[in-house]
Amino acid sequence: MTDTTLSDLAAGTVVKPGDAEWDEARAFHSGIGEPTIVVRASSVDDVRAALRYAAAERLEVMVRGGGHSAWGAVPGGVTLDLDALDSIHVDGTLVRVGGGATWGAVAHTLAEQGLGVSSGDTASVGVGGLTLGGGIGWMVRAWGLAADQLVGAQLVTARGDVLELTDASHPELLWALRGGGGNFGVVTRFDFRAHELPSVVFATLAVTGDARPVLRALRDTLQDAPRELTVTYMDVPEMDPSAPGGASITACWIGDDEAAARAALAPLLALDGVTETELAVRSYPDILMEMPAADPDAPMPGFVGGNTLLRDLSDDAIERLASFREANQASVLFLRSLGGAFGDVAQEATAFPARNATWFAMAGAFDIPGLVHDGNRPLIQAEWDAIEALGEALYGNFTVSTDPALVERMYSPETVARLAAVKRDWDPQNLFARCHNIRPS
CATH class of the missing domain: 3.40.462.20 (Vanillyl-alcohol Oxidase; Chain A, domain 3)
Incomplete structure (x- = not known):
């Protein structure tokens, strides 16, 4: 582990095999993982440092929010745990949600103000994984997917840059986040447009x-x-x-x-x-x-x-x-x-x-x-x-399968080509491969 990339992280943020916290840190909702290290990010700077380390050591990154994904079981790599980035801020109908929040917490916060966002069916599912994969929920016929309610995001790229995404600033990258999975960076904040939902x-x-x-x-x-x-x-x-x-x-x-x-x-x-x-x-x-x-x-x-x-x-x-x-x-x-x-x-x-x-x-x-x-x-x-x-x-x-061939059954050839072009621009080294992976074109 190199001091030049991880020295600014607080004690306890990086957990390695043999540490007292190791078994707890590598457990995810769907099982027990065997990563190389776990980084428990508590800030955007922690995310940036973890990505610099992963790139320097040529380690793939698995981003963990709710932890329901089967990708947590793939051995090796850096598990980037966003659990602490779970803030939820409501401004009118604009809802800013941290990348580690779960849908149950979001639903409870919004219900206090008579609002809702169509999400999955399970409270402990992470906002990040569900949204990036599309997000079929209980209001899909009225409001569309969770991804359809996404109006912006804060993204940390493979190079460690922090981007504020909107349809005006980065239309192609935001297009890819709406259903293209975790291929393009670490989303540390999701911006949703909520709807009136008293009950x-x-x-x-x-x-x-x-x-x-x-x-x-x-x-x-x-x-x-x-x-x-x-x-x-x-x-x-x-x-x-x-x-x-x-x-x-x-x-x-x-x-x-x-x-x-x-x-x-x-x-x-x-x-x-x-x-x-x-x-x-x-x-x-x-x-x-x-x-x-x-x-x-x-x-x-x-x-x-x-x-x-x-x-x-x-x-x-x-x-x-x-x-x-x-x-x-x-x-x-x-x-x-x-x-x-x-x-x-x-x-x-x-x-x-x-x-x-x-x-x-x-x-x-x-x-x-x-x-x-x-x-x-x-x-x-x-x-x-x-x-x-x-x-x-x-x-x-x-799907609980991590078979890379599934991508061809998930998207049309035209969509794969368009996603691969976005991947080439933002993650040419394929750092974010622990997902239904789109390889850079």
Whole structure:
């Protein structure tokens, strides 16, 4: 470790193997990492020093916010922990959020002022990773992606320069941040345009029986539904007593109009096998899930499957998704409605793919001995591959794979070329490779 790059960091900021804090510092939400060092940045200058050190030592950088990313498990490199950079400042509808903040904290702060930003579903997810990957959330049909609400950012480049980004000052770089991942620097502050959000109506509908007619009705209902409504469909196996299995529809309606929400959901509530279990006005922060951190003594099983952004939830797609779930006992099926404001954004306006998609779909079998074995694993993957082929692109935020080949399934060739040109300008040495990596052109 060179004094010329890290000597200005406070004691305890740099954590190395053998230090008393090492096990704590290398743990992330989804597991235990094996980096070369961990830098716990408490200022922009700390970030700059860490990047100078990484460049001098030719070490790749993994930026950690909420810590849900699978990239924390890749050995070596510098883990740059932004946890302390978690400030949240509200000025009217402009919200400035530190790169280490989590969505739960942002939601609670904004709720105090009757505001909201469409984010993910989980309170502990980091603002940074979700936004840079796009960010499909509960208000995606009304407000678009988290990245669509991004109006500016503070970015530390691979050279250690600190840039203030707007569409006027750095349009191409900000374009790349809206869905291009963590390839272009360390975002130490995100600037969002928030929306009025006094409350939401949240509904949960239990589903029993054949999924096919329910999914068809869900598709047809959302084609003309008000933009205030976003829904998910989930069918999960019984994994343990604390996580009951079964199928359900959850719905989020912007505002406190229970009658309007109930009217929008009426076609679903009229179906055989669909039962209302909750429909009530709630605070937006209260609907965000709390996901327990990974238990090193009980690692999650592997996952055979994937996700895709579907232009249409066709009868063929419904049949394949329902059949996949039925054929694999320990499998999960998840769908989220898109369209509306998500589709209003021109494809070339952001790096995020498939603006023509109306549904996001994910399915996979948990790789549990006795249920999945070497003989049927390729067959399960082939079933999923046939489903993915119906879609437009893969959503990077919803994969736990670190396979570099996924980039070609996430973006069009034209988008990859444009991202690679931005990468060449701002990170020609590919310091930021611990992500769905765009290589410099």
